[in-house]
Amino acid sequence: MSSTIVKIFSAKEPDEGQKKALLPVLTERYGSDISFEYIEEKDLTGGFRLEVGNDVYDYSRSTRLKQLTEKWMQSVRGMDGKGDIIPLLKEELESWTPEALAEQIGTVDSVGDGIATVVGLDQAEYGEILLFEGGVRGMTLNLSKEDGLGCVLFGDDTGVLENSKVRRTGKVAGVPVSDELLGRVVDALGYPIDDMGDIRPEKYLPIETPAPGIIERQGVHEPMETGLLSIDSMFPIGRGQRELIIGDRQTGKTAIAIDTIINQKGKNTVCIYVAIGQKASSVAQLTRMLENHGAMDYTVIVCASASDSAPLQYIAPYSGCAIGEYFMNRGRDVLIVYDDLSKHAVAYRALSLLLERSPGREAYPGDVFYLHSRLLERSACLSEANGGGSMTALPIVETQAGDVSAYIPTNIISITDGQIFLESNLFFSGQRPAVNVGLSVSRVGGAAQTKAMKKASGALRLELAQYREMEVFTQFASDLDDATQKQITYGKGLMQLLRQNQYSPLCHHRQVIVLVSAMAKLFVGIDIEKITEARDQLCEYFEHEQPHICERIDSEKDLDNGLRQDIIVAAGKFLGELCLH
Numbered sequence: 001m002s003s004t005i006v007k008i009f010s011a012k013e014p015d016e017g018q019k020k021a022l023l024p025v026l027t028e029r030y031g032s033d034i035s036f037e038y039i040e041e042k043d044l045t046g047g048f049r050l051e052v053g054n055d056v057y058d059y060s061r062s063t064r065l066k067q068l069t070e071k072w073m074q075s076v077r078g079m080d081g082k083g084d085i086i087p088l089l090k091e092e093l094e095s096w097t098p099e100a101l102a103e104q105i106g107t108v109d110s111v112g113d114g115i116a117t118v119v120g121l122d123q124a125e126y127g128e129i130l131l132f133e134g135g136v137r138g139m140t141l142n143l144s145k146e147d148g149l150g151c152v153l154f155g156d157d158t159g160v161l162e163n164s165k166v167r168r169t170g171k172v173a174g175v176p177v178s179d180e181l182l183g184r185v186v187d188a189l190g191y192p193i194d195d196m197g198d199i200r201p202e203k204y205l206p207i208e209t210p211a212p213g214i215i216e217r218q219g220v221h222e223p224m225e226t227g228l229l230s231i232d233s234m235f236p237i238g239r240g241q242r243e244l245i246i247g248d249r250q251t252g253k254t255a256i257a258i259d260t261i262i263n264q265k266g267k268n269t270v271c272i273y274v275a276i277g278q279k280a281s282s283v284a285q286l287t288r289m290l291e292n293h294g295a296m297d298y299t300v301i302v303c304a305s306a307s308d309s310a311p312l313q314y315i316a317p318y319s320g321c322a323i324g325e326y327f328m329n330r331g332r333d334v335l336i337v338y339d340d341l342s343k344h345a346v347a348y349r350a351l352s353l354l355l356e357r358s359p360g361r362e363a364y365p366g367d368v369f370y371l372h373s374r375l376l377e378r379s380a381c382l383s384e385a386n387g388g389g390s391m392t393a394l395p396i397v398e399t400q401a402g403d404v405s406a407y408i409p410t411n412i413i414s415i416t417d418g419q420i421f422l423e424s425n426l427f428f429s430g431q432r433p434a435v436n437v438g439l440s441v442s443r444v445g446g447a448a449q450t451k452a453m454k455k456a457s458g459a460l461r462l463e464l465a466q467y468r469e470m471e472v473f474t475q476f477a478s479d480l481d482d483a484t485q486k487q488i489t490y491g492k493g494l495m496q497l498l499r500q501n502q503y504s505p506l507c508h509h510r511q512v513i514v515l516v517s518a519m520a521k522l523f524v525g526i527d528i529e530k531i532t533e534a535r536d537q538l539c540e541y542f543e544h545e546q547p548h549i550c551e552r553i554d555s556e557k558d559l560d561n562g563l564r565q566d567i568i569v570a571a572g573k574f575l576g577e578l579c580l581h
């Protein structure tokens with residue numbers, strides 16, 4: 001075996017004594033067979049630098065000064081402007097001992113399309129952040145002995161040159177987290193992009209962490225109300241659940257997620273909206289909308305827009321999830337929206353093809369299922385022993401021409417606890433939100449509803465299913481008997497009641513009142529066009545004239561027969577009068 005060559009860089013050649021002093025540390029790592037090679041470097045006026053293969057030990061004065069400055073900066077930041085800085089710095093200086101920086105340095109073999117191949121970093125880990133000359137950061141995604149490391153770049157690849165140096169950082173990709181994130185718009189790496197100043201991080205969390213295990217969880221038992229009657233009544237979402245919003249483009253998918261965020265006002269929930277591959281202008285508009293409705297105070301927006309590189313779009317949902325976990329692990333309820341995962345899968349496909357992984361079905365790589373399952377598994381309802389926090393996920397998926405059986409949609413449907421299916425035909429006929437009652441489902445079901453909602457919504461789904469069937473059946477029939485006609489009018493009225501404008505969520509007691517009145521057929525006498533107006537007037541009436549009923553619904557969260565009767569009597573009277581006018 002040939003001996004290990006240790007290169008010594010310094011301004012003056014070290015004498016034998018100095019070399020001897022280095023030996024114990026070096027033999028421990030590289031064996032006893034060591035030979036020194038001296039290389040003169042005039043700029044290194046203080047200290048020296050050692051290079052052994054790809055490992056570098058920097059012991060120069062400038063590096064030590066840099067270390068000290070960094071340490072001081074940390075102390076100054078930690079002080080938060082309070083107290084006297086001088087004694088602290090003195091103390092730091094006295095207790096400070098320089099550390100030799102042990103680094104592995106590799107070289108760029110090839111670069112292009114946001115991907116760099118790096119050789120010489122044998123010990124780099126999967127997902128580790130590498131630092132390129134010029135400051136660009138990248139993340140390792142392919143570890144192959146023969147071809148070197150496949151690394152995706154988070155910045156502009158024009159600054160990365162072949163044969164330039166690459167340093168390991170020893171850190172996996174992470175995001176800075178703290179309470180200051182609330183109300184902010186950040187990029188996929190967690191840095192602010194909203195001109196509102198720096199965010200002081202409390203700590204860094206890795207973007208990829210294992211999902212909580214079974215023991216750490218408890219069953220879903222609390223509702224995550226969307227404020228949309230058509231969803232809360234029939235497809236209730238529970239805190240800790242994953243409910244997919246799926247539909248063609250421009251069918252109101254984002255609108256449902258935004259309404260749900262607005263509906264969390266005053267409910268002590270943290271909301272995170274992850275925008276993947278959308279136009280930056282749409283995200284700006286959406287941020288303004290949330291601001292106008294006072295929802296930004298408890299919301300974080302993570303944005304990897306269409307102009308961002310594929311690697312940033314790829315990590316954005318994981319970063320958002322890590323931010324969510326920060327709040328969940330401190331006992332908070334979190335709602336996270338991934339808008340949308342189809343674009344996420346496309347970004348990952350682009351990356352994989354560039355990394356020369358073999359394409360599978362529809363050119364997606366074989367692990368695309370795992371891509372989303374490991375993300376969505378991190379939503380949870382933690383047990384009381386673990387703080388009792390929760391993270392509810394609303395992933396969004398765009399279908400092509402309503403095809404829910406395409407590759408990505410079927411994958412995600414199988415991972416989630418249910419789906420809200422939005423249909424173009426309904427949307428264009430004015431039925432908004434365009435929820436398809438037949439194809440939507442919530443597998444957590446009643447466990448995620450209050451007793452009051454469960455009792456109030458009763459057979460709504462069944463009635464609508466009957467109406468739909470009858471409507472198809474009688475489409476071409478001209479003379480219908482009275483009973484059928486009545487059933488159809490009733491069904492039409494119910495569909496009308498479920499229409500809801502954007503940004504106008506209905507609170508719990510309003511939904512219960514409307515449902516009880518609807519199931520008691522109190523809206524039957526009202527013109528179809530006036531039903532939504534009558535619904536809103538009814539809610540106003542109850543809040544102003546019957547506040548005790550509203551209070552009872554909200555405090556008891558249950559609906560006994562007495563309360564139901566009270567609602568029916570009051571609503572009957574009000575709607576009856578409305579009919580007469």
Ligand code: ATP
Pocket residue numbers: 247248249250251252253254255256398432433500501502
């Ligand atoms: P994309 O596929 O482009 O992401 P999307 O499915 O997310 O679209 P949205 O952007 O939410 O759809 O909505 C499309 C349009 O429909 C928007 O202009 C929105 O204002 C309108 N819209 C959505 N929901 C409603 C509603 N309940 N009432 C009235 N208009 C609505």
Ligand code: MG
Pocket residue numbers: 253254255339
């Ligand atoms: Mg959208």
